[in-house]
Amino acid sequence: MEGAIKTVVMQYLSSARGKENLGGKNFQKLVQSQLGNILSDTESSSAVKEMMRGLDDNQDGKVSFQEYMTLVGYLATSLSEQKASGQEDKH
Amino acid sequence: MPSELETAMESLIMVFHRYAGKEGRSGTLTRRELRILMENELSGFLKSQKDPTFVDRIMKDLDANGDGEVDFEEFVSLVLGLSIACEACYRVDLRKSQSWNL
Numbered sequence: 566m567e568g569a570i571k572t573v574v575m576q577y578l579s580s581a582r583g584k585e586n587l588g589g590k591n592f593q594k595l596v597q598s599q600l601g602n603i604l605s606d607t608e609s610s611s612a613v614k615e616m617m618r619g620l621d622d623n624q625d626g627k628v629s630f631q632e633y634m635t636l637v638g639y640l641a642t643s644l645s646e647q648k649a650s651g652q653e654d655k656h
Numbered sequence: 657m658p659s660e661l662e663t664a665m666e667s668l669i670m671v672f673h674r675y676a677g678k679e680g681r682s683g684t685l686t687r688r689e690l691r692i693l694m695e696n697e698l699s700g701f702l703k704s705q706k707d708p709t710f711v712d713r714i715m716k717d718l719d720a721n722g723d724g725e726v727d728f729e730e731f732v733s734l735v736l737g738l739s740i741a742c743e744a745c746y747r748v749d750l751r752k753s754q755s756w757n758l
Contacts, residue, residue, distance in 0.1 A: 567700055
């Protein structure tokens with residue numbers, strides 16, 4: 566679990582390249598390279614922009630680490646629910 | 657082929673469900689299950705903790721709906737808190753090394 570948390574953090578930091586936040590281009594690259602199997606539409610730049618707008622709580626045009634973690638938490642919760650309902654189907 | 661981030665998310669989900677199924681409701685962690693999870697999976701982090709009531713305090717903080725158990729969404733709050741602490745540490749390290757070629 567510690568390794569997984571480290572990976573989640575390092576993906577953000579390497580995309581941010583030393584800056585406090587992710588700009589639009591770097592967020593798009595992160596989504597396309599790291600979330601392509603979970604999300605449809607990662608190849609569509611307008612869909613990713615819409616996602617970024619939805620994440621951007623403070624509307625500063627950038628994605629902060631907290632906002633990034635909101636996305637990761639939301640996706641992990643969705644995946645977890647899929648797995649749980651999948652198990653129910655098997656019973 | 658899953659990416660590193662997708663693999664990490666999968667790993668967090670698997671850890672949660674591995675510990676959540678033993679007692680109480682099958683999709684949630686009891687206090688005991690949470691303690692065992694943290695001792696086995698977060699041993700590096702716990703070594704730095706001096707407070708013996710730490711797990712109980714974490715349990716109280718995580719249990720947003722007050723039912724005495726931690727569901728996955730509440731567990732995500734733990735992951736978020738640890739990730740924020742982890743990000744702060746790595747940012748300091750990166751600043752020292754001044755290298756962004758991760």
